[in-house]
Each structure stands twice: as C-alpha cells, then as structure tokens.
Amino acid sequence: VNAPERAPLPREEFVERLRREGEARYHDRHRYHVLMHEGKLTRGQLQQWVLNRYYYQTRIPIKDAIVVSKSEDPAFRRMWIRRIHEHDGETEGEGGLALWLRLAEGVGLDREEVASCRSVLPGVRFACDAYVDLVRTRSLLEAVASSLTEFFAPDIMTKRVLAWEKHYPWVSPEMLAYFRGRVTRARRDSAEAIEFAVQNAITYELQERCVAALIRKTEILWQLLDSVYAAYIDPAWGRSGPR
Amino acid sequence: VNAPERAPLPREEFVERLRREGEARYHDRHRYHVLMHEGKLTRGQLQQWVLNRYYYQTRIPIKDAIVVSKSEDPAFRRMWIRRIHEHDGETEGEGGLALWLRLAEGVGLDREEVASCRSVLPGVRFACDAYVDLVRTRSLLEAVASSLTEFFAPDIMTKRVLAWEKHYPWVSPEMLAYFRGRVTRARRDSAEAIEFAVQNAITYELQERCVAALIRKTEILWQLLDSVYAAYIDPAWGRSGPR
Numbered sequence: 335v336n337a338p339e340r341a342p343l344p345r346e347e348f349v350e351r352l353r354r355e356g357e358a359r360y361h362d363r364h365r366y367h368v369l370m371h372e373g374k375l376t377r378g379q380l381q382q383w384v385l386n387r388y389y390y391q392t393r394i395p396i397k398d399a400i401v402v403s404k405s406e407d408p409a410f411r412r413m414w415i416r417r418i419h420e421h422d423g424e425t426e427g428e429g430g431l432a433l434w435l436r437l438a439e440g441v442g443l444d445r446e447e448v449a450s451c452r453s454v455l456p457g458v459r460f461a462c463d464a465y466v467d468l469v470r471t472r473s474l475l476e477a478v479a480s481s482l483t484e485f486f487a488p489d490i491m492t493k494r495v496l497a498w499e500k501h502y503p504w505v506s507p508e509m510l511a512y513f514r515g516r517v518t519r520a521r522r523d524s525a526e527a528i529e530f531a532v533q534n535a536i537t538y539e540l541q542e543r544c545v546a547a548l549i550r551k552t553e554i555l556w557q558l559l560d561s562v563y564a565a566y567i568d569p570a571w572g573r574s575g576p577r
Numbered sequence: 578v579n580a581p582e583r584a585p586l587p588r589e590e591f592v593e594r595l596r597r598e599g600e601a602r603y604h605d606r607h608r609y610h611v612l613m614h615e616g617k618l619t620r621g622q623l624q625q626w627v628l629n630r631y632y633y634q635t636r637i638p639i640k641d642a643i644v645v646s647k648s649e650d651p652a653f654r655r656m657w658i659r660r661i662h663e664h665d666g667e668t669e670g671e672g673g674l675a676l677w678l679r680l681a682e683g684v685g686l687d688r689e690e691v692a693s694c695r696s697v698l699p700g701v702r703f704a705c706d707a708y709v710d711l712v713r714t715r716s717l718l719e720a721v722a723s724s725l726t727e728f729f730a731p732d733i734m735t736k737r738v739l740a741w742e743k744h745y746p747w748v749s750p751e752m753l754a755y756f757r758g759r760v761t762r763a764r765r766d767s768a769e770a771i772e773f774a775v776q777n778a779i780t781y782e783l784q785e786r787c788v789a790a791l792i793r794k795t796e797i798l799w800q801l802l803d804s805v806y807a808a809y810i811d812p813a814w815g816r817s818g819p820r
Contacts, residue, residue, distance in 0.1 A: 395654060399646035403639050408665035408674055411638060415661060422651035422658075431651055 340538040348541050349528060352482060355545050359552035360483065362490045366559040366567070371493055373501025380502060381441050382566045384434075389454040390558060391434050393462045395421040397469040397477075404474040413526060420519060433512035440509025441502075457561030465554045472547060475534045479544035480551040481527050487520035583781040591784050592771060595725055598788050602795035603726065605733040609802040609810065614736055616744025623745060624684050625809045627677075632697040633801060634677050636705045638664040640712040640720075647717040656769060663762060676755035683752025684745075700804030704797045711793060715786075718777045722787035723794040724770050730763035 343351060361367060366383065369375050375383070398417045405411050423429025438448040447453060469477040491513045498505055498513075535541040586594060604610060609626065612618050618626070641660045648654050666672025681691040690696060712720040734756045741748055741756075778784040 392649070395651070396646050396649075399642050399654070402661065403642035403646060406635070406639075408638070408672065409669060411642070411661065411665050412667070415658065415665075418645065418654065418658060422654050424655070426652060429651065 342536060342538045342541055345532050348532060348535065348544075351541070351545060352479070352528070352531070352548055353485065356482060356548050356552060357486060359549060359556065360486045360490075361552065361555040361559055362486065362493070364556055364559040364563075366563045367490070369567070371497040373497065375502075377442065377504075379566050380505075381443050383562055384438050384441050385443060385448050386454055386458045386558065386562050388434055388438065388448050389451050389458055390462045390465075391421070391431055392451065393466050395431075397466045400466070400469050401474065401477050401481075404477060410530070417523065430512060430515075433515070437509050437512055440505050455561045455565055457564070458558050461554045461557040461561065465551065468547065468550060468554075473543070475531065475540060476543050476547035478527050478530050479535075480547040482524060482531070482544075482548050483551050483555060484520040484524040484527065487524070488517045491516045491520070585779060585781045585784055588775050591775060591778065591787075594784070594788060595722070595771070595774070595791055596728065599725060599791050599795060600729060602792060602799065603729045603733075604795065604798040604802055605729065605736070607799055607802040607806075609806050610733070612810070614740040616740065618745075620685065620747075622809050623748075624686050626805055627681050627684050628686060628691050629697055629701045629801065629805050631677055631681065631691050632694050632701055633705045633708075633798075634664070634674055635694065636709050637673070640709045643709070643712050644717065644720050644724075647720060653773070660766065673755060673758075676758070680752045680755055683748050698804045698808055700807075701801050704800040704804065708794065708797045711790065711797075715790060718774065718783060719786050719790035721770050721773050722778075723790040725767060725774070725787075725791050726794050726798060727763040727767040727770065730767070731760045734759045734763070 342348070370380070370383065395418045398414060398421070402411050402414050402418070405414070419429070421430040423432055435445050435449060439445050465480070468480055472480075495510050495513050498510055499507055531544050535544050585591070609618075613623070613626065638661045641657060641664070645654050645657050645661070648657070662672070664673040666675055678688050678692060682688050708723070711723055715723075738753050738756050741753055742750055774787050778787050
C-alpha cells in the first residue's frame with residue numbers, strides 16, 4: 335500500500351529548507367576559500383583558482399540558454415535571458431566573461447591562455463560539465479532550483495572583495511569589478527528563482543526534487559575546489575605510495 | 578580503399594547549392610499556400626492554417642535558445658539571442674508570438690484557444706517537434722543551416738501580404754504586421770546564418786551536412802502543410818474505404 339501523500343511545505347518552510355540545505359554545503363566553507371579569504375594562498379594558487387573557475391564561468395551562459403529553451407513561457411524566457419546578456423555582454427568586451435578575463439590579467443595570467451581553457455584541470459571540467467548536464471536532463475523547475483546557490487553568493491562576494499583588498503594588494507582593486515557586480519545581481523537573480531520555485535513546486539515531491547537539485551549543485555561547486563586543492567595545495571594527494 | 582577526399586565547394590557555389598536545394602523544396606510551392614495565395618481558402622481553412630502554424634511559431638524561440646546553448650562564442654550568442662527577443666518581445670505583448678495571436682484574432686479565432694495549442698493537429702505537432710529535435714541533436718553548424726529557409730521567406734511574405742489584402746479583405750490589414758516585419762528581419766537573419774555556414778563548413782562533408790539539414794527543414798515545413806491539407810481541405814484522405 336502507498337503511504338498517504340505528504341502535503342507540500344508552506345512557502346516559508348520550503349524556502350527555509352532550501353536555505354538550510356544550501357547554506358550547510360555552500361563552498362564558502364571549503365578550505366580553498368577559507369585559505370583564500372585568510373590571505374594564505376600564494377600568487378600561483380590564487381591564479382590557478384581564477385584560471386580553473388573561468389571554465390565554470392563559461393558554462394553559465396550555456397546552461398542559462400538551456401534553461402531558456404526548457405520554458406514555454408515568453409515572460410519567463412524574457413526574465414532568464416537577461417542572465418545570458420549579463421555574462422556575454424550587450425557588446426564585445428562587456429559582461430561577466432570579459433570581466434573575469436580582466437581579473438585573470440589582474441592576477442598576472444595570460445588572457446589567451448585562460449580564455450582557451452586548455453589548462454583547466456580534468457576534475458574541474460567534469461564537475462562543470464555535470465552542471466550543464468544536470469540542467470539539460472532535469473526539469474525546468476529543478477534546473478532553476480540548482481541556480482539557488484546564488485542565494486548565498488552576495489555574502490561570499492562581499493567577503494571576497496574585502497579579503498582580496500587586504501591580503502592580495504598586488505591585485506588592482508578595479509580588477510574585482512566582477513565580484514562587486516555580482517552582489518546586487520545575485521540578490522535579484524536568486525529572488526526571481528526562489529519565487530519561481532515556490533510557485534511551481536506545488537507538491538512535496540517537487541519540493542524535494544528542488545532541494546536535491548540544489549544539493550547536487552553545491553556538490554559541483556565543492557568538487558571544483560577539491561580538484562584545485564588536490565592539484566595546487568596538496569599535490570601529494572594524487573600520488574601513489576606513502577604521503 | 579578510401580576515395581580521395583573531395584575539396585569543399587568555393588563560397589559562391591556552396592551558397593548557390595543551398596539556395597537551389599532549398600528553393601526547390603520551399604513550402605511556397607505547397608498546394609495549401611498556392612490555394613491561399615490564389616484566394617481560394619475558406620475562412621475556416623485560413624483559420625486552421627493560422628491556428629496550426631502558431632505551434633510552429635512557439636517552437637522557434639525554444640529552438641533558438643538551443644542554438645544559443647550550443648555555441649562557445651559570446652559574439653555568436655549575442656547575435657543569435659536577438660532572434661529570441663524578436664519572438665518573445667522585450668516586454669509583454671510585443672514580439673512575433675504576440676503579433677501572431679493578434680493575427681489569430683484578426684481571422685476570427687479565439688485567442689486563448691490558439692495560445693493553448695490544444696487543437697493543433699498531431700502531424701503538425703510531430704513535424705514542429707522534429708525541428709526542435711533536429712536542432713538539439715545535430716551540430717551547431719547544422720542547426721544554423723536548418724534556419725536557412727529564411728532565405729526564401731521575404732518573397733513569400735511579400736506575396737502573402739498582397740494576396741491577403743486582395744482576397745481576404747475581411748482580415749484587417751494591420752493584423753498582417755507579423756508578415757510585414759518578417760521581410761526585413763528574415764533578410765538580415767538569413768544573411769548572418771549564410772555567413773556562419775560559409776565560414777564554418779570548411780570541408781565538403783560539412784557542406785553536405787548543411788545541405789542535408791536545410792532539406793530536412795523544408796520537409797518539416799512541408800509536412801506541416803500536408804497535415805493541415807489532409808484535415809481541412811481533403812479530409813477524405815484519412816478515411817478508409819473508397820473516396
């Protein structure tokens with residue numbers, strides 16, 4: 335016999351559940367970020383984070399275009415398409431991807447090397463590709479829910495700008511424009527996504543799927559940092575034999 | 578043994594090949610359109626074309642978002658995303674889909690009935706879904722090449738506006754705004770798509786794939802009209818027994 339269907343959580347409880355599950359796993363707790371924000375990364379370690387994270391940045395407009403393609407609603411598409419413009423810019427040289435490449439130059443990397451993505455770690459690539467795949471294969475609702483890590487982004491961005499200005503003064507403050515811009519945009523974007531999730535997760539099962547998609551997304555962000563940590567902070571990790 | 582690889586066609590020959598193969602199969606030659614442009618459709622037959630073709634219109638921004646998601650180039654994405662805006666509008670009530678719903682009202686249909694797509698013929702739905710599937714599963718180059726039916730759109734649009742004004746004077750001329758707007762936009766869109774195909778189809782085999790994708794697209798547009806013809810002009814088609 336089937337158990338009686340569980341009623342959906344009230345709006346506030348559902349939002350609180352998403353916030354709790356996401357916050358507990360958010361990558362601001364990862365030791366790579368802890369070291370970064372304590373000023374303990376070397377120049378090379380900071381560079382490698384910027385270089386590898388760029389691959390993640392390049393996946394964002396692609397996954398957002400997939401999100402747009404999954405919607406039957408022109409109003410939703412109009413709202414979500416703004417995210418693509420924000421990464422690609424309205425004209426050449428604008429937008430989040432261009433700002434990230436300026437950041438790469440700001441930390442002393444070769445712009446073309448970063449833009450080519452040829453030195454991205456395999457584990458970073460797998461994790462970022464898994465995000466695109468998640469968005470492609472799951473429902474629109476789950477795809478939107480997976481974006482809700484943005485809910486926690488404003489805090490980490492604010493912390494990051496302060497930490498970089500203090501600990502890595504050799505990076506020109508104007509290079510941090512991407513992080514600064516994200517504070518406001520992530521707030522607006524996550525508010526829209528939360529509203530969509532609340533309106534569309536009309537059963538307990540759908541709410542659970544949203545939570546699961548968000549957790550998977552936190553795992554993707556976490557894995558990205560694990561890969562960079564293993565390669566550039568504790569490279570003995572990947573070797574056979576005694577450490 | 579493998580035959581020696583055939584050299585790619587020079588630019589002009591490739592473009593001419595696309596034009597020839599597309600033109601020979603373009604749906605302006607379909608008897609539904611011939612009857613339409615000769616003023617021989619009844620009000621009901623004109624309505625059913627508008628209603629069923631709306632489903633095709635709704636697939637366009639979806640397939641265009643998939644095209645955007647297949648590109649790694651922000652400049653390409655910026656160019657192509659304009660097509661989504663043109664169908665969805667920059668604000669509520671604007672754009673190609675809204676204009677088509679006005680056209681639907683203009684021919685005496687119920688707007689909500691059309692917008693719901695619930696009366697769309699199965700064969701029309703299959704053909705339009707096959708277009709989205711083609712774009713999803715083939716390469717970016719083939720997806721772009723499949724859009725090249727637009728190359729032939731300006732002529733049919735011009736012909737259509739004149740024919741409707743002459744033969745169906747009960748449709749207010751202002752309802753034809755969608756067709757009028759398409760003349761200029763299809764010219765610009767197809768010029769961009771041709772340029773992309775020429776730049777990226779760098780082998781004879783890739784050129785052949787472009788031609789094949791364009792031919793498949795003409796078959797999709799043709800099937801749409803075959804379905805509407807079978808249902809509303811010659812409904813005995815689908816019946817068993819003697820005609």
